[in-house]
Amino acid sequence: MNRVLTGVLLATVFAGTCVGQNVKLKVRAALYDRDLNLKPIPHLKVKLVPASPGGQTVTLQTNFEGMADAELPAGAYHVVTEGSAELFDNLYRWAFDVNFSRSENSLELSNDNAITTPHSGGRDAKVDELVFQYKRVKGAVVKVQTDQNLIDGFVVDPAGLVLTAQHPLEQATWFAVQMDDRRKLQAVILGADKQRDIAVLRINASATGEIGAVQVSPDLGALIEGERVFTIENGRWDQERKMHTGVISHADANEIASDAKISRPGAALFNSSGNAVGLAQYVDQRFRIVPLATASDILAEAREKIASDVPPSPRLLPTIPAVPFPPDKLRAPGRGHWEKEVYSFKAADFYVELVTPIAQYESDTENYEQEMKDYNKHSKGRSAPVEPEHKYDAVLRIAAIPQTKMPFWENMAQSSLTNRRGPTILRYKTGFAKMRLLCGEKEVDPIWPGRVTEEGRQGWYSVVADESSGGRYLYPHDAVSPQCGKVTLQLFSTKEPDRPFERVLDPKQVTRIWEDFEAYRQLQANSKPGPTEQ
16 A cells, blocks of 8 residues: 555647647646545646747636646647645646647646655655645535534535534524635525434535535444544634544444544544544533434435525625734824723613724723722732733624613512612613614625623622623624715614614714724735735
8 A cells, every 4th residue: 555656647649730720628637645546636727838939828727626628729838837736745746748739638637747745845754644634624624603603514515515513503593604714605504403413504605616525424334443533623714723633432323432622513523534424512511423424314305405495695794804903003093091982872772882903902901900900909819910912803893782770679679678788689671682784775794793691690789680682793894984974773672673773873983983993904905915916
């Protein structure tokens, strides 16, 4: 099995077509691994430079299957690839001459004719095979977002099927799948099995370009005790995804035992061949991994529904920018004291907060300074407050927190029982259902329409005795601007879900929010490549 990697360049050349006439060309790019399995090379850029002076260079890019088609003038060309392909511990690129002289020609790129360079730069190092498999499948690992939480998932079909855990989706009303820092799409549940805690989501694959899919291995016999496996941790998009390795210590029809780290429900467990063999779930306050043999039926049903069901919207949804707000611009130039009243107001039965990175910085700084004053007065037996890191995403957060009320008769009864020494009882007036932000007459898509639980809380003088729901919506940094003309916030409560309360933002609030993101807009403008850099 340790034979030298082999391959062949086949440039099929036929006589009979005159130079200058157009001919058809099919390109196939693939590498053979140590077991002689063919591995296509997707997104490989191939340049065909004509040997004759004045000819036009033709640039091709292979698709997900490593294929590309073109029509070009017959004649001699120099073939060269941009970048390189990687297989285990070697990098492969191509540069050679070829001639196309008949109406149909084929060009096959593979190992033998490639220029091979050790990945370690000449050092005799061996790359772990799990690393190769990780790089091959990591693009199919996605984030599944709902209005209540964030979990993991993985693409199992190029048609847009995503496998994940079912329980975290139960109370959600909004679903999205994010593949990278720019591509996020609306998702719908195509199939769900509550008992097995497995769900299949669908996205509109037509909007994503080509998407990779992992191969699911439902065979319980493929779970070998002692086999090395890995998981993929989905962090921030501006950070590299992390691979965590482990070993299968036990496997049966109900659960896979492995020491590979799991970060969120919905994550996949991959075997040493890069196939998904397990699904992470969170049950009874612990993570567990179930074999994907339990997902065979629901996957088959989902694939049958694709043909008849209407796909979700292909429109890309906004995402949290990969580049955070510049930390050296958190203190707005020329800004005086902290005007918190500009960023908050009452609306019907809610307190509303408009939170920009600068507003969050001012609030965090004020709270920290107050904590330090209290600590300096009474430091005995206490730990010093931790200074905030001041790392903020370049987004606008709108929080809707339900107001509380003081039930008269309940407090009268409480006072009589405690001889007027008990804390005042408070209860929430309503709950949060949803929010809409309008720029002029157009609704702004949220990055995340978050709903959270507003819990009861105990204080010295009052106690909130029940729970309710609140809103924590994230919007793009340019969602609110003077160019809107009018910015309207609509709040829907659980008490009146069909009758929103509308609040038109004051022009001063709109201008302040727009100014707070000026430093980020300048950062974006300065980071865009010029004409010579593209």
